[in-house]
Amino acid sequence: MTTTTTGRAARWPARMLRVLMTLALTAGVFALAPSTALAAATRGFAYVWANQPSASLNTPYTPSGYYSRNSTGAVNSVVRTGVGQYTVRMPRLGLLGGTMHVTAYGATNHSCSVAYWSPVGDRLDVHVRCRTAAGYLADTYFTASYVNTAYLGGRFGYVWADQPSTGSYTPSTTYQFNSAGVRNTITRSGVGRYTVRLPSIGSAAGHVQVTAYGDVAARCKVVNWYPSGTAQMVNVRCFTLGGALRDTRFTLTYTRGTGLLRTTPAAYAWANQPTTASYVPSAAYRYNSAGHTNRITRQGVGVYRVSTPGMPLGYGDVQVTAYGSDSRYCKVDHWTPSTGIQVRCLTASGTAADTYFDVSFVR
Structure with a gap:
């Protein structure tokens, strides 16, 4: 493409x-x-x-x-x-x-x-x-x-964070889902700082995507995620386009061992070595429904190639979110069967920058 x-x-x-x-x-x-x-x-x-x-x-x-x-x-x-x-x-x-x-x-x-x-x-x-x-x-x-989706089982959940200034709340039950059949909650710890709790699907593994919501000039990203007891905890930061923290609504999806849309073919990866020339990302945070191993190659400052063998990259959809506590952001540059998925990351001001990110492909 x-x-x-x-x-x-x-x-x-x-x-x-x-x-x-x-x-x-x-x-x-x-x-x-x-x-x-x-x-x-x-x-x-x-x-x-x-x-x-x-x-x-x-x-x-x-x-x-x-x-x-x-x-x-x-x-x-x-x-x-x-x-x-x-x-x-x-x-x-x-x-x-x-x-x-x-x-x-x-x-x-x-x-x-x-x-x-x-x-x-x-x-x-x-x-x-x-x-x-x-x-x-x-x-x-x-x-x-x-x-x-309404399909229970596995580890999959999403929320629409609809109360950005509220300290702790249950987000819209119409626009949230948890594959364990329980309700997710959100806690605000400061301006633009949120923790999403997805009960009963916790694991030191999986994949997260975050998107800012609303007719506002803002970006949101994932900071980290981890299990707490049986719950999955996901930390999120939201920023103005200038890089200042701001309260903002957002959407978030967590998945493990399946695609972002609960379909296959699918692949995902957490790119956790932003300055390494080429590497295989952590097994717990990568997935390839064809059973192959994803690889990430740095092609220049803030420019990465994500190889997902066995995926039909002449088709499909790619979503990218930056990872970390700063205001850097990432986007998809393009994807093709010959070049893989090309990801581009930038500072808040729009200059190229190395950073962690999460990338997802589905067909």
Whole structure:
């Protein structure tokens, strides 16, 4: 997958929500944050590579079928609604619940976040915002993935962290999941500092993805994760695009021994040696459904190649999140069968920088 360019909920008071719903229905429009979405159709998953960043405004296009999939068999589309503003349409997945991740794509210093998602009839509309390192909205390529699952067993969980200024709380039960059938919780320890607790699926292993949520100029990342008793603890930091800690909503997924969408083929890796020329990442924090060994090669400052033998890299979806307590961030540059998955990491100001990261591939 290459290009010829250089780039690739809030809670509403009940009374106000009733008023807004009435106005929206009267106008024939309904687009609210996840916790206020309409009734669901079915469960499933979808992903897309948004490969026309400067498409005509308000004109849907069908992204490449190699890098777009919908578990219902429907065809996804993307609409550019403004500079750096996009809506990904996922037909027949008009669901309450689930979780989203988005990663900017290409050789720029842009980053992307999920503004919100909601059903429109039986379709799920996912609204994405992309910005330069300086915080300006900007057209760019990106990848987006969605999953809504009810399958118990294994180690898999997600949350929508919907109360960024609350000390300790249970996030929206509609937009969280735990494969052990129990509820996840979140604790805020300071500005932009959070710990997500996923009971009964703890392990010194696995994989994490984090994405900032809301129509805000912010990024979020994973700091670390570890078992505490039987629970999985995941620390998260959120920042302004300038690198200062800030309270921000976010989405988070934890998985062990399966793909980010609970599908195969799939692979993931924790890149934990940012200045090493070439290495095999820790066995506990890598996965390859084909049974092969993933490898990471540093190709320059902040530029890495992730090899995932046996994975069909002429297809699929890649998500990347930076790892650590600082404000550095990472994105996917591109992926192909011959080059592997190329990851690019940067400082908050947008200059290349070596750093840890988590990378996930699914087909």
